[in-house]
Structure formats: C-alpha cells, structure tokens
Amino acid sequence: MNSRTNNPTTTAIPSGIGDTAALSLAEPRSLDRSALLPWTHAATLAPSPDNNQPWRFEITGQSIDVFLDRARALPSDVHSLFDLTAIGAAVENCCIAARASGYRPTITIDHPHSQLSAPSALTRIANICFEADANGDALSNLLTTRHTSRAAYSTQPVDDQHLRGLAEAVGSFPEVQLHWIRDRSAIRQCAWLIGRSDRLRFERQAFHSELFRQLRFTPAEAQATRDGLDLRTLGLPPFGSLTLRAISNWNVLNAMNFLGASRMLSMPSVMSVLCSGAIGLLTIPRADCESLVGGGRAFQRLWLALSGLASSNPRSGNQKLQLHPLGSLPIFLAHWDQLHGRELTPSQQRLAQRIKRDFIRLVPTAADRVLQIAFRIGYGPASPCRSLRRDAHDVLAEPGLPGAHPALSPDAIARIDEHAA
Ligand SMILES: Cc1cc2nc3c(=O)[nH]c(=O)nc-3n(C[C@H](O)[C@H](O)[C@H](O)COP(=O)(O)O)c2cc1C
Numbered sequence: 001m002n003s004r005t006n007n008p009t010t011t012a013i014p015s016g017i018g019d020t021a022a023l024s025l026a027e028p029r030s031l032d033r034s035a036l037l038p039w040t041h042a043a044t045l046a047p048s049p050d051n052n053q054p055w056r057f058e059i060t061g062q063s064i065d066v067f068l069d070r071a072r073a074l075p076s077d078v079h080s081l082f083d084l085t086a087i088g089a090a091v092e093n094c095c096i097a098a099r100a101s102g103y104r105p106t107i108t109i110d111h112p113h114s115q116l117s118a119p120s121a122l123t124r125i126a127n128i129c130f131e132a133d134a135n136g137d138a139l140s141n142l143l144t145t146r147h148t149s150r151a152a153y154s155t156q157p158v159d160d161q162h163l164r165g166l167a168e169a170v171g172s173f174p175e176v177q178l179h180w181i182r183d184r185s186a187i188r189q190c191a192w193l194i195g196r197s198d199r200l201r202f203e204r205q206a207f208h209s210e211l212f213r214q215l216r217f218t219p220a221e222a223q224a225t226r227d228g229l230d231l232r233t234l235g236l237p238p239f240g241s242l243t244l245r246a247i248s249n250w251n252v253l254n255a256m257n258f259l260g261a262s263r264m265l266s267m268p269s270v271m272s273v274l275c276s277g278a279i280g281l282l283t284i285p286r287a288d289c290e291s292l293v294g295g296g297r298a299f300q301r302l303w304l305a306l307s308g309l310a311s312s313n314p315r316s317g318n319q320k321l322q323l324h325p326l327g328s329l330p331i332f333l334a335h336w337d338q339l340h341g342r343e344l345t346p347s348q349q350r351l352a353q354r355i356k357r358d359f360i361r362l363v364p365t366a367a368d369r370v371l372q373i374a375f376r377i378g379y380g381p382a383s384p385c386r387s388l389r390r391d392a393h394d395v396l397a398e399p400g401l402p403g404a405h406p407a408l409s410p411d412a413i414a415r416i417d418e419h420a421a
Contacts, residue, residue, distance in 0.1 A: 088296015
C-alpha cells in the first residue's frame, strides 16, 4: 500500500522574500533534474532536532515535493512541532538556493490548517515550484556557514542594530512573533525554567532512549549514519562523555534520579543559558502545518542572518554572533498545552503546570501563542566540529516509489548518483 498522502487541501503561499540583494545570482537556465538537485542539497543543510533530518525530497518535473519521514521522528515531539520546524527550515534553504540561481519559488502547503497528529509514514508537506525571475537572496552565501554553537558565549549585550537585523529577517512572516529576553535577571529566570524543562530528558524512559538513540559517541559512529548528535559538537565539560556513558542505562539513571541526578544533569543547560547575550523566543498563533512550516522558515532566515554578524567590540575579540536552540522548554509546554500532560507522570504534570505559569509571567505576550522554539544567542566561538548530513540517495525519493523508507533498487540509486554527479 502506498502510504503517502498526496493532494489534500492545499494553500499557496506567495514567495518573494529576500528578493533584494543579489549576492550569488546566476543566469537562469532550463529547469531539469540536474538544476533542481543542488537545491535539495541546500535544503538538507537545515537544522533539525537532534539532527534527525526528518525530510525526504522528490523531484517531480520542474518542482520539488518535500515529505515528512515519520520513521525519523523523535518520540518526544508533539504533533510534529519540531519536525515541521526542521521541514520549514529545509524548505527555506531550498528557496534561497533557487533564488540565488535566478528562480522565484512558490510554496504550496498540504494540510495547511490541520495538525499532524498521526501522519502517514511519508507525508507530503509542501510542493515548491519555480519560475525564472528572481533577484537572488542575500542569505545564500551563509547556507554553509550556519551551525549550532553550544559553547559559552559572552554575556555582553547583543548590539541593538544586530537585534533589529534579526527582527527584519523574520519580518516577512506576519504570523511569527519574536520576543527577546535581554535583562540579566530575566535571563536568570529563563535559565532555571529551561533547566527544569531539561530534567524531563532524564526522567522519562522514552526521552532517555531517544537521546541515546541520537548520540554518536565516536567519529566512526557519526560517519556511519551521518545523522544524530556527534559528541564533538556538544561542547561537553570534562568527563561529560564518561557521565553520558554512565547514564546510558535507564535503570541506573532511574535509580540515581532518586538522589537528584536529573537536577544535576540539567545544570549544564542552566549554565549555558546564563552564558548568553540574549534569549530569543519565536512564537506562532497555532500549531497547524502552515504556521509551523512558516515559523521554521522564519527561524532559518533569522539564523542565517545571524551567522553573518560579528561583534564590533574589540574587547570581545570581534567574535561572531552564535545561536543555540533550546528545545526542552517548547516541547515541555507542548506536552502540557497540546497533550494536556497525558504522557507525563503526576509529578511531571505539576512541574509542567509551574513551568507554564512562570513562563507566562516572564513573557506575558506569549500567553495565547505557541512557543515554537527558544534559543540563546551571544558573541562566542564557532563549534570546532560540524554535524554531518545524510547522502543524497538517502533523502531523495524516486517518483512513484511507495513510501515508508522505500527500499531503493540498485538501479534507482545508480540513477540518482548519476544525476547528482
Ligand atoms: C526544532 C529544533 C530543536 C532543537 N533543539 C535543540 C536542543 O534542545 N538542544 C541543542 O543542543 N540543539 C538543538 N537543536 C539543534 C540541532 O541539534 C542541530 O540543528 C542539529 O544537530 C544539526 O546541527 P547544525 O545546526 O550544527 O547543522 C534543535 C534544532 C531544531 C531545528
């Protein structure tokens, strides 16, 4: 049975974002598969939760279908909140690459006004078609620069001009609101909120197994799957790797939690938030497909714009602005708001209630909105190591193949490789 869901209700979103500067504009050429392939490659450079890369792409004539690959979802995700954020970022990367080649993308979202509560194994989320006529995109040369830096940043406040630039980057998405926390005492409160949310990672068996499913302890492990969290990208403190190995057994961790292990383990998150110049919160009005993809696109534009900014303060070594997503708070709130805490224990439910209350006190304007992602920013060092991406033949679906991790025939793989060459 073909488990893809195609042609549901759709909505077309006018594009044209960033059609201003033309940094790497090329002459439009005829649109065949070899012209579209590099745009799917650009899409895969997007960030994703725990680097799960939940996407698949299908080149259909002169357009690209973007699918959510359910098999790659993380158990902690709520109605694909994070996976659709990643898909939105991938869609935006694809559009930026197309604009840089002189094409104007038009995005059509499937299921725009519904939540993906039980998506099929391979669910089409968007179709992107292209027409010649665009003025490039100022962010195109930052696609390969953007990455997650989990280092400690300077606590120097982020320049107002930089914050204005970041607000402009999301300005073309009217549904998206960006909230900044800049005051040091509010940053401290936020650090504790995030620390408390992070405890969930170590207090629920499903989330604990998810973390260890995604961790890659050695470079060889990272290379073998080309996804997941390479330990070298995590900026762990000394003995961090040993601690992780020690708690990889759920029974051991569960027993240690009676002695407060989860509180101790969330301390590095608290410290990292304290070592930041500002905290950003990106909110959307609803958690439906269209809003989440739009929010993911906006987040990606903000992150790309940020990757080009450096401190003008020589005392901070003219360091670049860095970004680190903080996923535990939005996911914890989604478990409470959208799933009404039904996957949480009674004590976790009480914690969720307190976190929700304190969050609204901290950011009253976010009260009736969905927190899609929180992140910290600041001037600091880049990550010494970049996370890998899966190869083209793992993310490209051949037209007409059945969904759910289709077993590509050797012929199909050879054909894709031929095109990619
Ligand atoms: C929706 C979303 C949530 C994320 N949450 C976290 C998080 O809680 N902690 C973290 O360290 N990184 C988080 N990340 C960053 C990813 O781990 C990162 O994007 C991925 O490993 C790929 O690495 P890169 O961004 O350097 O390309 C998140 C990314 C996304 C898109």
